[in-house]
Amino acid sequence: MVLALVIGAGAGLGSIVFRWCITTFTRLFTGHEDYAASPGAGHPHLPWLGPYFVLLAPVIGGLLYGPLVNRFAKEARGHGVPEVMLAVAQRGGRISPKVAVVKTLASALCIGSGGSVGREGPIVQIGSALGSTLGRVTKVTEGRMKLLVACGAAGGIAATFNAPLAGVFFAMELILGTFTAEAFGATVLAGVSASVIGRAAFGDVTFLNLPDFHVDHLAQYALFALLGVIAAAVGVGFARVLYLIEDACDWAWRGPEWLRPAVGGLALGLVLLALPEMYGVGYPVLQKATEGGYAVGFLLLLLVGKTIATSLTIGIGGSGGVFAPSLFIGAMLGAAYGTGLHHLLPGTAGAVGAYALVGMGAVFAGASRAPITAVVILFELTGEYGIILPLMLAIVLATAVSRLLSKDTVYTLKLRRRGIDLEGAVPGAPIGTQQVGAVMEALPSPLPAATALADAAALLSRSGHGALPVVDADGHYAGIVTAQAVAEALAEQPYDAPTLVGRLAVPPVPVTADQPLAQALHALLSAPGTGVPVLDSRQGEPVGWLSHQSVLHAVHDTRWSAKQPV
Template sequence: MALAVMVGAGAGAGSIVFRWCITAFTHLFSGHADYAAAPGTGNPHVPWLGPYFVLIVPVLGGLLYGPLVNRFAKEARGHGVPEVMLAVAQRGGRISPKVAVVKTLASALTIGSGGSVGREGPIVQIGSALGSTLGRMTRATEHRMKLLVACGAAGGIAATFNAPLAGVFFAMELILGTFSAEAFGATVLASVTASVIGRAAFGDAAFLELPAFRVDHFAQYGLFALLGVVAAVVGVGFARVLYLIEDACDWAWRGPEWLRPAVGGLALGLVLLALPEMYGVGYPVLEKATADGYAVGFLLLLLVGKMLATSLTIGIGGSGGVFAPSLFIGAMLGAAYGTGVHHLLPGTAGSVGAYALVGMGAVFAGAARAPITAVVILFELTGEYSIILPLMLAIVLATVTSRLLTRDTIYTLKLRRRGIDLEGAAPGARIGAQQVGSVMDPLPSSLSASTELTDAADLLGLSGYGALPVVDDSGQYVGVVTAQAIAEALTEQPDAAPAEVGRLAEMPARVTTDQPLAQALHALLSAAGTGVPVLDPAHGSPVGWLSHQSALRAVHTAG
């Protein structure tokens, strides 16, 4: 707990330094505290260039951060969160301490010189690197090392957005990928500590000034539901465009990597000249969109422009996050959608700002599939409890639609393109790569769903298994029943216990013969019994049984 507080304090201090660097470099390169607030104006440092200075500053910024990243910490390139997820999943939480310093400077230079990226990815990586460094210094176990990395991520998000709850859920939902009392307690301590430090430096106001939210008509919930589905398509599309442009940049560039951001800065400069609202993070533009300050056509232009500018910034080797661009894109989509339905249904649609707010959360949920984080951060930004119902509706639908469209998120897709599966074995690992079909045991005899509970208890006791598969009268697999479930039903509620075992059958996590063992272990560890059925991937019927003993036997053989 003491270490969690220390990591939170370090993340809070890091966020202050990082934001100061962004402000300083933005003023140095553009002559403004935030050029997106005055797009198209000249730079007072070089007034004779007028608005054309944006053609030069991305090149100058690239000349500074390109060699820095290439020489000292190549993992500081890009949006940062996938690297932290990989460190926790497969590297024991180990992150080089150099990353904190290099990421701070590289991301601040990228954003300050016009890069259209966010600051949440960098601060997550900065805070996580601080947590990992402290874990090494105190010789923490691997479990605690991962927890300290998550604490750093939580503290960074909390201090940057003045959203302590969002920091906690971001760390558990995206970085750790699991929820536990210990993780919750540690990340809360880190998040609160970082928030206190952040508020002392930046004040107690939210980092965005957003309009009040209300639902004017019950029919709006149907409109919000449709927005959630559309937002999922846009969020998934953003991820595809991001990596498509990154592939195009990889294909086109043949020179040294340290020079790539400077040369690519010429293309980014052309985008900024055509659409100066894309300069930097773009919060002033986002705020204006939520206040119904733009026409529908320009909102859609800003949406497409942000996708292009963010993708190009990362594709040329820039350093920055995709969380804020996701919010930006969602705000443009929601505002355009809200304006459209307001013209079609003026008495029902309600305010445009409401759709912009819901669109922000829904597009992020569609891109990252982190629904809890999306709900919490938008709630913390607005402080309006009335946002919860439509926000939850749109975000859940966006998450479900996104899962139907693609297996990857905007974060995991970056890793999968490099051949890394976070749920599989680490590259080069000696164990865990075997397919489940090669290590599973024979399938034990199944129970009929119509078997009486007392008879099922006897059969389970004789089988030597703590659980058995259950099939219906037609032989179709319906789930697994555990000895514990039967015992609880017979002892705790004997009068209300179901007559047949099929009523107690539950469907465990799906394990198939073609899955890697390392991936199937997650399902095995979460199973209530001593094993799980292994299914035929083509037909979904049980063909084998994966137990703790068979998994350990495979590990021992591989070792």
């Protein structure tokens, strides 16, 4: 708990330094605190260039951060969150401490010189690197190391957006991928300490000042639901375009990597010259859109422009997040959708800003499939409970439709393109690549569903397993019954507790014989007993049993075989 507080405070201080760097570099490159608030203006110290200075800013920025990233921390390139997810899933939470310094400078230079990316990805990587470093210094266990990394991510999000709850759920939903009381408590402490420091520096204000929204008619729920479906397609499309343009940049570039951001900066400069609203993160443009300040055609242009500008920034080797761009794209989509409805259904549609707000959350959920984070952060931004129901409806639909459209998210797709499956085996690991059928043991004798609990208790005690499969009257697989469930039921009798095993049988997460062992381990670890039945992939009937002992036995056999002479 003490370490969580320290890491949260470190993430909060890191957020202050990072935002100061962004503001400083933006003023240096543009002469404005946020150029997106004055798009198309000239540099006050270079008036003879007029708005054409944006052609040079990304080039100069690339010349500065390109060699920095290439020389000291290549993992600081890109949007950061996938690297943290990989560190937690397959590297024991170990992140190099130099990432924090390099990521701070590289991302601040990239955003300050016109990179159309967000600041949340970098601060997540910065905070996570701080957590990992402190974990190594204090020599904590691997499990605690991962938790400290998540605390750094939670603190970074909390301080950046002044949204402590969103930081907590971001860390658990995306970084850890699990919800436990210990993880919740630790990330809450980190989020609170980071938010306290952030509010002391920036004030208790959100990064957007949104007007009050509410739902006027029940018919609007159907309109919000449709927006959620459309937003899912836009979110998935954003992820696909992001990596399509990155592939195109990889194909086109043949020079040294350190020079790539500078040369690619010429292309980014042309985009900024044509659409200066794309400069930097773009919060002023986002806010104006939620206030109904743009026509439908220009909103759609901004949507496409942000998709291209962000993808190009990442593709040329820039450093920055995709969280804020997905919110930006969602706001443009929602505002355009709401404006169109306002003209078609003036008495029913309601405020345009409500659709912009819901679109922000829905597109982010469609791209990242982190619905809890999306709901919480948008709620924390507004404090408006009246919008929570359509927000939840649209976000859940966007998440569900996104899952149908794509197996990967905007974060996991980057890793899969490198041949990394977060749920698969780590390359070179002793276990994980085998199929379940090759390591499973014989199926224990199943219990008929009509077996009395007392008889089941005796059989379980002699079986050597903490659980046994159950079959119904026709001999078909019905699930498993655990020793714990039987013991609890016997302790509750005679007060209406079940008396037969069939009433206690529950199907665990399915594990099939042709499934990779690395994926099956997740089901085994979450199983209520000490093992799970292995099912035939065609018939769905149990053909074997997977336990922790059988997995370890497979490792022993592999090593013993490797030592035998040829």
